Amino acid sequence: xxxxxxxxxxxxNFAYLDEQTKRMIRRALLKAVAIPGYQxxxxxxxxxxxxxxxxxxxxxxxxxxxxxxxxxxxDQGADDTTNAVSIRRFFARTAGVRTxxxxxxxxxxxxxxxxxxxxxxxxQILVYQVPIPEPLRFMEPRxxxxxxxxxxxxxxxxxxxxxxDIARYGRIAHAYDxxxxxxxxxxxxxxxxxxxxxxxxxxxxxxxxxxAGREKRIYAVPPYTSVKSLDFEDYPFEIQRWNQCCAxxxxxxxxxxxxxxxxxxxRMFVCSDTEYCHSxxxxxxxxxxxxxx
Amino acid sequence: xxxxxxxxxRAIDNxxxxxxxxxxxxxxVPELDLKQIEQQLALAVDRVMAEGSLYDRELAALAIKxxxxxxxxxxxxxxxxxTTLPRLAVSEPLNTAxxxxxxxxxxxxxxxxxxxxxxxxxxxxxxxLDFTWAEPHGADTGTDAAxxxxxxxxxxxxxxxxxxxxxIEPPRADAPTRPVADLTREAMTLPAERxxxxxxxxxxxxxxxxxLGYSTQRGYGNTHPFAGEIRMGEVAVEIVPEELGFAVEIxxxxxTECEMINQFQGSAEHLPxxxxxxxxxxxxxxxxxxxxxxxxxxxxxxxxxxxPSSPAQDEEFVLYHSDNVExxxxxxxxxxPHYVDFQAELELLRRLRANASDPSPDAxxxxxxxxx
Numbered sequence: 001x002x003x004x005x006x007x008x009x010x011x012x013n014f015a016y017l018d019e020q021t022k023r024m025i026r027r028a029l030l031k032a033v034a035i036p037g038y039q040x041x042x043x044x045x046x047x048x049x050x051x052x053x054x055x056x057x058x059x060x061x062x063x064x065x066x067x068x069x070x071x072x073x074x075d076q077g078a079d080d081t082t083n084a085v086s087i088r089r090f091f092a093r094t095a096g097v098r099t100x101x102x103x104x105x106x107x108x109x110x111x112x113x114x115x116x117x118x119x120x121x122x123x124q125i126l127v128y129q130v131p132i133p134e135p136l137r138f139m140e141p142r143x144x145x146x147x148x149x150x151x152x153x154x155x156x157x158x159x160x161x162x163x164x165d166i167a168r169y170g171r172i173a174h175a176y177d178x179x180x181x182x183x184x185x186x187x188x189x190x191x192x193x194x195x196x197x198x199x200x201x202x203x204x205x206x207x208x209x210x211x212a213g214r215e216k217r218i219y220a221v222p223p224y225t226s227v228k229s230l231d232f233e234d235y236p237f238e239i240q241r242w243n244q245c246c247a248x249x250x251x252x253x254x255x256x257x258x259x260x261x262x263x264x265x266x267r268m269f270v271c272s273d274t275e276y277c278h279s280x281x282x283x284x285x286x287x288x289x290x291x292x293x
Numbered sequence: 294x295x296x297x298x299x300x301x302x303r304a305i306d307n308x309x310x311x312x313x314x315x316x317x318x319x320x321x322v323p324e325l326d327l328k329q330i331e332q333q334l335a336l337a338v339d340r341v342m343a344e345g346s347l348y349d350r351e352l353a354a355l356a357i358k359x360x361x362x363x364x365x366x367x368x369x370x371x372x373x374x375x376t377t378l379p380r381l382a383v384s385e386p387l388n389t390a391x392x393x394x395x396x397x398x399x400x401x402x403x404x405x406x407x408x409x410x411x412x413x414x415x416x417x418x419x420x421x422l423d424f425t426w427a428e429p430h431g432a433d434t435g436t437d438a439a440x441x442x443x444x445x446x447x448x449x450x451x452x453x454x455x456x457x458x459x460x461i462e463p464p465r466a467d468a469p470t471r472p473v474a475d476l477t478r479e480a481m482t483l484p485a486e487r488x489x490x491x492x493x494x495x496x497x498x499x500x501x502x503x504x505l506g507y508s509t510q511r512g513y514g515n516t517h518p519f520a521g522e523i524r525m526g527e528v529a530v531e532i533v534p535e536e537l538g539f540a541v542e543i544x545x546x547x548x549t550e551c552e553m554i555n556q557f558q559g560s561a562e563h564l565p566x567x568x569x570x571x572x573x574x575x576x577x578x579x580x581x582x583x584x585x586x587x588x589x590x591x592x593x594x595x596x597x598x599x600x601p602s603s604p605a606q607d608e609e610f611v612l613y614h615s616d617n618v619e620x621x622x623x624x625x626x627x628x629x630p631h632y633v634d635f636q637a638e639l640e641l642l643r644r645l646r647a648n649a650s651d652p653s654p655d656a657x658x659x660x661x662x663x664x665x
Contacts, residue, residue: 012377021376041479046372047376076631113634195637216481
């Protein structure tokens with residue numbers, strides 16, 4: 001991505017939100033960082049993008065962004081999906097910050113549904129867009145109840161749910177948004193990332209911030225904090241695996257998307273993290289690059 | 294073969310261009326101007342202002358034009374703009390008793406001080422498509438309307454008339470010991486007090502409140518309502534600037550107010566008495582105000598010692614699902630790509646199905662190629 005040189009949107013503050021609102025959000029962020037995994041309520045604002053399309057992540061990003069930051073935005077692992085493009089443009093327009101597709105260059109990465117394959121480092125911030133922040137929601141629809149359950153660390157229903165999966169299906173039937181225990185205290189939803197990404201959250205050097213705009217909650221995992229996927233001793237947590245490698249770059253260690261290529265059941269598997277895939281292909285010897293495309 | 298879905302940027306630009314084209318429609322047809330929308334689609338403007346939580350007719354008209362007449366989209370536009378506005382002051386409570394009345398009716402009394410004033414209402418029109426409106430009408434003569442007598446200044450509230458006998462609960466005179474809640478500034482907390490509930494309902498989707506209010510009439514939390522009074526007109530908005538210390542009027546807004554009278558059987562602590570449900574909207578929004586009053590009363594179940602048993606009485610259910618900007622966004626976010634989660638589910642489902650037919654642990658249903 002080229003550095004953005006166009007002027008920012010006239011009539012609006014840097015990164016859209018006014019400074020008071022940013023301060024309010026930063027207070028909620030501080031609280032969230034101080035209590036890892038705790039869902040801090042915040043006065044979420046209406047944003048010019050629809051609820052459910054990343055307003056929580058956008059508000060978090062808007063309130064932490066400075067003029068020298070470099071922003072990367074991904075959706076489903078890809079930089080070029082329409083909503084990622086739209087959010088990246090929003091910040092290019094309202095904050096004039098430099099944007100990038102390279103993980104290593106970015107200081108702030110806003111994501112929906114994936115963690116980049118390339119490990120993050122110190123002083124990077126990963127901002128997750130969260131649709132439903134409450135891990136107990138589908139067992140208990142009432143917020144008044146779930147807040148109490150968190151306060152009392154009453155997570156029995158969650159363990160029962162996982163146990164019932166095993167009793168019924170022989171395994172834990174959670175493929176994404178797989179619940180985790182943060183810092184040994186709060187059960188937390190990692191947002192709808194595939195469980196493949198869960199191990200990356202554990203003791204990640206980067207700061208992880210989670211914004212749920214419509215539900216008006218912010219939570220966080222500070223750097224190097226323990227994040228444990230819930231499981232049982234005899235049924236340990238395991239991640240998805242494929243027998244294929246990426247058809248484009250040959251990676252055997254990345255999350256693969258299945259792409260239907262004809263109407264006769266033909267399909268191929270490719271990296272969901274497009275930047276990872278590109279950089280691997282760029283590193284391939286000449287001649288080998290075109291294979292698979 | 295596989296072509297990565299590239300070109301999101303160009304696709305978005307093209308979509309915006311198509312939208313702009315469609316918005317304008319046939320260039321041979323004159324373009325709408327905001328004044329036309331403001332004047333001739335006034336009720337659309339009212340709804341957008343009410344649910345957009347911003348009283349500005351011109352901006353609402355602009356939002357309607359930009360949204361191609363999609364009122365929920367227009368409400369969203371207005372809300373997003375509202376976010377960026379500074380909060381300069383908090384007004385004094387509106388005194389709707391001092392309203393300059395355009396319409397005022399009571400279904401509870403045949404006649405009353407101040408009289409019944411129908412005002413501009415669809416109520417007794419026959420819903421016959423009037424083909425004369427297909428052509429420009431010119432200025433309406435409106436001779437009859439103009440002959441209307443000047444309305445009396447004093448229009449006492451209907452519910453006050455019942456107050457004397459103690460037949461109706463007094464309006465709760467909460468001493469302003471705490472600032473009024475504001476869910477646009479702080480996340481809503483439950484259980485919610487009535488101020489917060491009313492704010493939520495005032496911003497809430499008219500269709501949602503209409504359906505909920507209707508459900509109470511059909512037995513899902515019946516409140517035995519009477520339309521005690523509905524009034525619509527202009528009220529003054531006042532603020533008290535700190536440096537002055539007294540109230541000054543900063544403008545007038547049109548509002549519709551509905552006070553429902555609801556039967557109440559009494560409880561261990563309270564004698565049988567009529568109770569109140571309250572609805573208020575910007576502009577002319579009678580349907581919304583009435584629905585809101587029904588739902589407000591239903592939501593007072595806890596406070597009045599009734600056992601909540603129906604959706605309209607369920608505070609969490611109502612308050613968390615009333616906002617159409619939230620609802621519309623989240624429902625429509627299903628259009629966004631979900632292929633990572635879908636892939637994860639595919640993998641899981643194949644595994645579960647394979648396990649059911651072949652319980653051997655080595656069976657790998659996600660194996661579509663030769664084993665490495």
